[in-house]
Amino acid sequence: MxxxxxxxxxxxxxxxxxxxxxxxxxxxxxxxxxxxxxxxxxEPSKKGGEKGEGFDVLKSGDARVALIGFPSVGKSTLLSTLTHTHSEAASYEFTTLTCIPGVIEYKGANIQLLDLPGIIEGAAQGKGRGRQVIAVARTADLVLMMLDATKPYVHRQLLEKELESVGIRLNKTKPNIYFKVKKGGGLSFNSTCQLTKVDEKMVQMILHEYKIFNAEVLFREDCSADDLIDVILSNRVYLPCLYVYNKIDQISIQEVDRIAREPNSVVVSCNMKLNLDYLLETLWEYLSLIRVYTKKPGQPPDFDDGLILRRGVTVEHVCHAIHRTLAAQLKYALVWGTSTKYSPQRVGIQHLVHDEDVVQLIKK
Ligand SMILES: Nc1nc2c(ncn2[C@@H]2O[C@H](COP(=O)(O)OP(=O)(O)OP(=O)(O)O)[C@@H](O)[C@H]2O)c(=O)[nH]1
Ligand SMILES: [K+]
Ligand SMILES: [Mg+2]
Known part of the structure; x- marks a missing residue:
């Protein structure tokens, strides 16, 4: 057992x-x-076998969001409020012991929300169920960091440090450094812009530390030594993070106002169901989700059954989302929406589509 x-x-x-x-x-x-x-x-388990007990939840839906936070900030309350799944909530710490998945249904998308045990300082070193929680966070498309609005700001910094120490980078893009290990030829170092944080000597020192003596390195932006190390180690994950401050029913309106103005932050009260609509809207935005409607000639658009895609997709992706052979058969597309100057406008397969666009595909 x-x-x-x-x-x-x-x-x-x-x-x-x-x-x-x-x-x-x-x-x-x-x-x-x-x-x-x-x-x-x-406790960290001594036997490797039961390491993942209760944490191996299958990915499903259009996106995955991991709930990360200290114990008793209200993670399970949020899951039970936003999804049809119930997750036990109580006033004592570590009520939740495993990963509990729920589904947020929003704008026709299914967003998988994962309730997780609270993590504590030292989680990255295996304290609590920290390692398992962090392993789940790495598989997510977004980290929803839940904070107790009544608690000091240092809590957020502690959590960030834990995630940082295991290679999770929040709200940061991958450093634009080209890096390739070679068999010989020494170090070839170049940059396309002025570097203010590192020089060739430092880059060489860092590479030697990792026993790399032959490599091609090209800085395409003014990156730091830490950025270079991230690129060398290559096991980093870059995730958007939304800071959700819960229990605002317990603090002054001035405090609420101050927190709400901080970057990447949303204030809510799960118990009083305050500002949850805005939280969903922001989640959608941060997940880069878009919904595109298709339309058959002479018929109105199919507004009931939109395609859920990611920002940055083209007409080609729309074709693939419908049928894998469609792209090859496409002559052109007609698009209504904010991605075009005119509505409709005739566009090619590489045209970028926007949220809420209507697309009619014309085959050859
Ligand atoms: N005042 C207030 N209390 C809240 C709110 N949301 C949750 N709580 C309370 O906070 C306590 C902890 O809630 P949980 O949902 O169990 O918190 P959790 O983060 O899942 O906790 P663990 O699973 O133990 O890590 C419960 O007593 C909740 O009723 C809120 O918006 N306002
Ligand atoms: K709790
Ligand atoms: Mg819980």
Missing amino acids: GILEKISEIEKEIARTQKNKATEYHLGLLKAKLAKYRSQLL
């Missing part, structure tokens, strides 16, 4: 045990056992 099963067994037994003088001792024992198993679960 796994620890999770044991926990659930004890919880069931506690639930069916009547509370009275005669059962007091028995209940106390059960609770002690429960606490022991919970803390075991929060």
Whole structure:
């Protein structure tokens, strides 16, 4: 029996045990056992096998969002509020012990929202279930970092540090450095712009530290030494992050106003259902999701069944989303919407489409 099963067994037994003088001792024992198993679960596991117990959730839908935060900030409350899935919420820490997936249905898209155990300082070193939580975060399209608006700002910095230390880069684009290890020829170092943070000597030193003596390095922007290290290590993930400050029902309106103006931040109250519409809108925006409608000649657009795509896609992607052979058969497309100067406008296969565009595909 796994620890999770044991926990659930004890919880069931506690639930069916009547509370009275005669059962007091028995209940106390059960609770002690429960606490022991919970803390075991929060310890880094010695056996490799049960490392991922309860965390291997299949990816599904149009995008995946991971809920990361300290214990009891309201992650599970948010999941139960935004999706049809219920995740246990309570006033004690580490209520959630595994990964609980739910689906947000928004503008015709299915966004997978993952509720996770709270993480604590030292998570990256394996404290709590930190490693498993972070491993899930790496697979997400966006990190929803939930913060308790009543708690000090340093909490956010601590969490950021944890994620940073395991190679997760938040709201940062991949450094524009071309890097290729060679078999010989020494170091070839170039840049297309003026560099203010590193010079050739430093680049060479860093590469030697990684036992790289032959390589081609081209800085296409003014990157730092840390950026170069990220590129060398190549196992970094670059994720958009939305800071969601919960429990604003507990702070002053002035405080709410101040936090709401910070970059990448949204203020909410899950309990009072405040500002959740805006949170969804912002999620959509940060996930770069767009919805494109198709239209058959002589018929109105199919507004019920839009295609969910990512910002930056072309008519070619629209074709692929419908049928894999369609792109090869395309003559041109007619587009109504903000991506064109006129509506409709005749465009080619490389035309970039926008959110809410209507597209009519004309075959050869
Ligand atoms: N005042 C206030 N309390 C809230 C709000 N949202 C959640 N809570 C309370 O915060 C407590 C913790 O909520 P959970 O949803 O269990 O928090 P969690 O982040 O999932 O906690 P763990 O799973 O233990 O990490 C509960 O008592 C909730 O009722 C809110 O908007 N305002
Ligand atoms: K909790
Ligand atoms: Mg929870």
